[in-house]
Amino acid sequence: MSALHGKVAIVTGAAGGIGRASALLLAERGAAVLAVDRAPEVIDTAALIAARGGRADAVQADCATEKGVTAFVAQAMRDFGQLDIVHANAGILGAFAPSFDEGPEAFAETLRINLIGPWLAIRAAVPHMTRGGSIICTASVAGMRAGAGGIAYSASKAGVINLVQTCAQLLSGTGIRVNAVAPGLVETGMTQMLFDAARSRGREGKIGQLNPLRRSGEPPEIAEAVAFLASDAASYVNGQVIAVDGGLSTSHPFAPRPAGA
Numbered sequence: 001m002s003a004l005h006g007k008v009a010i011v012t013g014a015a016g017g018i019g020r021a022s023a024l025l026l027a028e029r030g031a032a033v034l035a036v037d038r039a040p041e042v043i044d045t046a047a048l049i050a051a052r053g054g055r056a057d058a059v060q061a062d063c064a065t066e067k068g069v070t071a072f073v074a075q076a077m078r079d080f081g082q083l084d085i086v087h088a089n090a091g092i093l094g095a096f097a098p099s100f101d102e103g104p105e106a107f108a109e110t111l112r113i114n115l116i117g118p119w120l121a122i123r124a125a126v127p128h129m130t131r132g133g134s135i136i137c138t139a140s141v142a143g144m145r146a147g148a149g150g151i152a153y154s155a156s157k158a159g160v161i162n163l164v165q166t167c168a169q170l171l172s173g174t175g176i177r178v179n180a181v182a183p184g185l186v187e188t189g190m191t192q193m194l195f196d197a198a199r200s201r202g203r204e205g206k207i208g209q210l211n212p213l214r215r216s217g218e219p220p221e222i223a224e225a226v227a228f229l230a231s232d233a234a235s236y237v238n239g240q241v242i243a244v245d246g247g248l249s250t251s252h253p254f255a256p257r258p259a260g261a
């Protein structure tokens with residue numbers, strides 16, 4: 001039997017990128033999936049799952065308002081009658097690099113979507129996760145230390161790391177585990193401009209060179225970690241952050257020498 005057979009999952013930010021890969025993999029492993037995003041392409045994610053023989057529905061919602069979150073959790077309960085897995089993944093980049101030019105409104109919007117959104121999702125989902133379950137948030141290596149994003153983005157992802165620790169403690173005795181994945185550089189809608197710029201300058205080979213695997217990641221590689229955390233194989237993993245970054249976060253910056261030098 002598939003690892004997630006009989007489980008019901010919500011995946012936010014599921015219109016593309018990491019969220020779509022997660023929704024597809026959770027469904028492939030047997031979960032019924034409610035795919036959520038504010039972008040209309042979320043419907044295509046559910047259609048892809050159905051085309052592969054899985055069970056899925058899609059809903060367009062703002063994942064960072066109480067109204068939106070309450071509505072999509074209610075929809076999951078209406079569609080599938082239970083809730084076991086939440087992947088709170090929707091996010092925005094905000095300012096690309098640290099700068100004091102990023103004003104308070106833009107800063108607040110990044111915190112709203114990247115940090116308040118996952119908190120709202122946890123808060124709304126928990127009362128329905130009566131059989132225990134697994135909540136996974138998408139953090140980032142940017143939340144571990146500086147150098148991988150703007151100030152608001154990095155602060156929001158640092159907040160997500162503490163959010164999963166604090167909520168894991170708060171949910172003591174419930175059988176609900178709360179963890180995060182922290183991706184490194186992955187080619188998605190969020191990072192497309194970086195990849196496009198590097199390719200247009202003939203510098204594609206430089207992408208991801210700061211990690212020991214010397215390449216960027218693919219959305220399905222992040223989804224594998226999500227599916228592990230969602231499954232009973234991770235039954236004793238709680239309050240943790242798993243970096244899926246080719247080893248990027250294991251070192252302070254240095255100039256790598258060629259292999260064998």
Ligand SMILES: NC(=O)c1ccc[n+]([C@@H]2O[C@H](COP(=O)([O-])OP(=O)(O)OC[C@H]3O[C@@H](n4cnc5c(N)ncnc54)[C@H](O)[C@@H]3O)[C@@H](O)[C@H]2O)c1
Binds near residue numbers: 091092140185
């Ligand atoms: N791509 C990377 O290199 C990388 C690295 C580390 C972390 N992440 C994180 O991974 C997560 C997924 O991002 P991605 O890389 O797949 O980018 P993406 O832009 O392809 O996906 C993000 C999705 O979130 C949705 N979204 C944004 N705000 C929303 C809102 N308020 N309500 C509903 N949906 C909303 C977008 O429509 C989009 O479909 C994000 O949290 C991001 O911060 C990405």
